[in-house]
Amino acid sequence: MKITRTFKLAIRSILSSKARSFLTMLGIIIGVAAVIIIVGLGNGMENYMVDNFKSMGTNILTVNVSGRSSNRSISVDDMYAAADGNPELFTSMSPTVNVMGTVKVGSEELEDTSVSGVSEDYREMKMFTMATGRFIKYADVLNRTRMCVIGSYISDEWFSGNALGQTIKINNDYFIITGVLDEIADSTEGSSDDCIFIPYTTAAKLTGTGTISSYSFAMVTEDKVKESKDALNAVLYKKFGSTDAYSLMSMSEMLDMMTSMIDIVVTVLTVIAGISLLVGGIGIMNIMLVSVSERTREIGIRKALGAQYGNILLQFVIEAGTTSAIGGVIGIAIGYMLSSLGSVVISRMMSADLVITPSMWSVLLAFGVSVGIGILFGYLPARKAARLNPIDALRYE
Incomplete structure (x- = not known):
């Protein structure tokens, strides 16, 4: 009281x-x-x-190769073999090629749109879903097809939601739109939805070098980052004899x-x-x-x-x-x-x-x-x- x-x-x-x-x-x-x-x-x-x-995939391990010479190089088949040889660590692998240049719809230029060359496994690795049409197939990679899959922002902003079958110009080459992805982020300019995916073989040809220096590995679980990096280190060091020739980076480590x-x-x-x-x-x-x-x-x-x-x-x-x-x-x-x-x-x-x-x-x-x-x-x-x-x-x- x-x-x-x-x-x-x-x-x-x-x-x-x-x-x-x-x-x-x-x-x-x-x-x-x-x-x-x-x-x-x-x-x-x-x-x-x-x-x-998460939209980029926290279970993704990225390999960037910088050291290439006549007697020290690594091929796409070698990287596929590294993934297939460790099924307890990796579910799939995709070469990735970033294409620099211009993207146009008609006479209008898309300034912030990213263009990436990937394989047929990339959609599953990133857990993308299709709004309409189809993603890249193995036949597209094999034949260097000029087809592309676009993000929801490009479809809504430039094609009023009816992009399937239309064409888009990448570095003076016309590509047929065969698929549109469901919204990943917020469908704004420069976001994850302002993107274009093409076969990595076609992208390598567009860059002029024909070489591929980046690979994305989908890990079984992000808890096995260390084991996954050790397995790839063993393959890459055997090829190059130096850790300076390549780098390994996981999205989960970057996030942490x-x-x-x-x-x-x-x-x-x-x-x-x-x-x-x-x-x-x-x-x-x-x-x-x-x-x-x-x-x-x-x-x-x-x-x-x-x-x-x-x-x-x-x-x-x-x-x-x-x-x-x-x-x-x-x-x-x-x-x-x-x-x-x-x-x-x-x-x-x-x-x-x-x-x-x-x-x-x-x-x-x-x-x-x-x-x-x-x-x-x-x-x-x-x-x-x-x-x-x-x-x-x-x-x-």
């Missing part, structure tokens, strides 16, 4: 000077809201990256590396935002010291009526804690409101499906720290109040 009465007195004291109380809470409000928004932004960035990497970097940045920013909580605590201490001076006679009267050291100490500590707790609650509400608003702004301005997602642990941590700081910084003024001599306090003007 005593705690309840003390809490009611704290609320009454806060409400008696609303403007001053709000200004006292301001540092706490800003700090809590900032922590929630920053952690939420970090979570949103991680979720956005995970979704994008990038999420670790984001976590570090978010942690640093959270600590910086937490400084405002410290500033808010100093503000609470200053106001509580002023409050002790203003209520010196009240403290003297309470002591004269029998209030003990602990009663006075508890009253001012609870008042400081209540002030910071209310500021924390307001900060949480503002943090969630700005997170929702920020998600809308980012989606509209950047055309990215990034949602600021505050986590419960960040909310609880920010609130707990704010209350703890209020109590900690409120203790000194509370102790000063509790130590006042009742006679001196009654004489205070």
